[in-house]
Amino acid sequence: MEKKLFEFKTKTLVATGLGAALFTLLFMYVKIPTGIPETEIQTAYGIGAFFAALFGPIAGGLIALIGHFLSDSIQYGSAWMSWVIASGLTCFITGFVYPKLKVEEGEFGKSDIIRFNVYQIIANAVAWILVAPVLDIVIYAESPSLVFTQGVVAAISNAVSAGVIGSILLVLYSKTRSKKGSLSKEA
Amino acid sequence: MKAKLFDYIDRDNFIFNLSGLTKLVCFICMTFSVMFSYDIRYILFVALLSIIFFRMSGVQFRQIKLMLIYVAIFLLMNFLLTFLFSPKYGTEIYGTTHEIFRLTSRYVVTQEQLLYQVTKLTKYASVVPLGMIFLLTTNPSEFAASLSRVGCNYKGAYAVSLTLRYFPDMIRDYQDIALAQQSRGLDLSKKEKLGVRVKNVMNICVPLIFSTLDRIELITNAMDLRGFGKYKKRTWYVAKKLRKSDWFSMLFGALVLAGSLAMSFVVNGSRFWNPFVA
Numbered sequence: 001m002e003k004k005l006f007e008f009k010t011k012t013l014v015a016t017g018l019g020a021a022l023f024t025l026l027f028m029y030v031k032i033p034t035g036i037p038e039t040e041i042q043t044a045y046g047i048g049a050f051f052a053a054l055f056g057p058i059a060g061g062l063i064a065l066i067g068h069f070l071s072d073s074i075q076y077g078s079a080w081m082s083w084v085i086a087s088g089l090t091c092f093i094t095g096f097v098y099p100k101l102k103v104e105e106g107e108f109g110k111s112d113i114i115r116f117n118v119y120q121i122i123a124n125a126v127a128w129i130l131v132a133p134v135l136d137i138v139i140y141a142e143s144p145s146l147v148f149t150q151g152v153v154a155a156i157s158n159a160v161s162a163g164v165i166g167s168i169l170l171v172l173y174s175k176t177r178s179k180k181g182s183l184s185k186e187a
Numbered sequence: 188m189k190a191k192l193f194d195y196i197d198r199d200n201f202i203f204n205l206s207g208l209t210k211l212v213c214f215i216c217m218t219f220s221v222m223f224s225y226d227i228r229y230i231l232f233v234a235l236l237s238i239i240f241f242r243m244s245g246v247q248f249r250q251i252k253l254m255l256i257y258v259a260i261f262l263l264m265n266f267l268l269t270f271l272f273s274p275k276y277g278t279e280i281y282g283t284t285h286e287i288f289r290l291t292s293r294y295v296v297t298q299e300q301l302l303y304q305v306t307k308l309t310k311y312a313s314v315v316p317l318g319m320i321f322l323l324t325t326n327p328s329e330f331a332a333s334l335s336r337v338g339c340n341y342k343g344a345y346a347v348s349l350t351l352r353y354f355p356d357m358i359r360d361y362q363d364i365a366l367a368q369q370s371r372g373l374d375l376s377k378k379e380k381l382g383v384r385v386k387n388v389m390n391i392c393v394p395l396i397f398s399t400l401d402r403i404e405l406i407t408n409a410m411d412l413r414g415f416g417k418y419k420k421r422t423w424y425v426a427k428k429l430r431k432s433d434w435f436s437m438l439f440g441a442l443v444l445a446g447s448l449a450m451s452f453v454v455n456g457s458r459f460w461n462p463f464v465a
Contacts, residue, residue, distance in 0.1 A: 011403065011404075013349075014349060014410065016346040017345070017352075018350070018357075018402060018403050020346065021350045021353045021356075024350070025357050025361060030392065032385055076261060076318075078315055079318075139222055142269070143269060145272050169393070
C-alpha cells in the first residue's frame, strides 16, 4: 500500500491520541538522569520519534505537541509554549522518514536505521538549536546566551534519546511483524 | 505516582458552570496577555485576577500543592540560571545601569537586572492558577468539544479526547507492569547502578508501548466499523450551550488581552515597562 506523507486516517488519529497519552506519561515519570543537574534524557522523545516513523509527521507532531503541553500543564499549571512548539516540530520533521520505511512489513535494516537517525538528528538540531531559542526570545524575551546553551544541551540529549530508544523500538517492532512474502508454498 | 490529572469533581459554582469553550478562550486570552507584556504592573493585575478566579472556582489548595512545589523549583532554577548566563541582560534591555552591589566584575547586581528577572518570575507564576483552574474545572470530554468549536479540526479534537481518556489507563498499565517486573527481581531503586536501571526501565516501557500499539489497532477497527470520519462535521454529546455568563466571560477575557496590547503599544511604546528613563 502506498504511504502518503500527510494522510490522516482513523488509524493516524487513534495513534495520535494514544501516543500522546504515552508521551505524557513518559515525559512526566520516566527520565534518565545524566549527572548534570536539571538535564535529564527524556525517554519521551524516543517514543515520539518511534511513533513519527510509524505513523507519519502529522501524528508525530501532534503527539509531541499534545503530550508536552499536557505534561507541562499537569506539572507546572501552564505550558512553556516555545518548547512545546519545538517538541512538536522535532517529531513532525522526524515523521518525514515515514513513507520511506516499511517497518510494518518487518523490514528495518541497517540502511533504515541510518536513514531514521539522519532525519531525527536534523529534526532535533533544527527544532532545539534554532526554533526553540528564537521562540524563547520572541515570546518570552529570554536572554539569548542562556537559551542557546539550553537549546544545544536539549538537542544533544533529545537526539540521543530518539536515536537510541527510537532505533531499538523500531528494530524490536519490525521483528514482531511477519515479513512480506515470508511464506512459501510447499511442493 | 497517582494520576492527579483531571481530578475532576463536579461542583455547582460560576466557574464550573461556564462552558469548556469559554474557559478555553479566557485561558488563552489571559495567558497570551501575560506572555506578551513585560510590564510588571499589568502582570500583577492579571495575577490578582487569576487568584480571585481561583478562589471563585472553589478548587482546594491541597489539590494543587504538589504542582506548586514543582513550579517553585522550576522558577528558582530559571532565576539562578538567567543570572548566571546573562547578568547584564537587564541593562541591555532598559539601557541604563543602576548598580546595587558588585559580586565580581562580571556579576554585578543592578536594578535593571532585578526588575527584568522579577518581572519574568511573576510572568510565569501569574498564569499558574489559570492553568490549574482550567484543568481542574473542565470536564475532559467537554474539553474536546470546546476545542472543535474554536475551529480545531474535529479529528484533532477527537485525538485530544482519546489522550485524556487513555492517560489514566496507561498510568495503571505502567504501574501493573512495573510491579510485575519488580516482583520478578527488577530493581528500579537507587541501589542499582545507573546503566542497569536504564535497562530495567526499558524493560517496563517496551511491553507498555507494544500493548499500546495493539490497542491502537483495536480502537481503530472499532471506530472504522462505526463509520467514524465519514462526514466533514460531527456533533458532541457533552457540548454545553453558551449562556449569557459565557459571553460575558469571553468578553472579559478579550478585554484583558486588549488591555495588555494597549499597555504595550500605547502606554509604554514597547513590550517593556521602563521606569529607569524618566
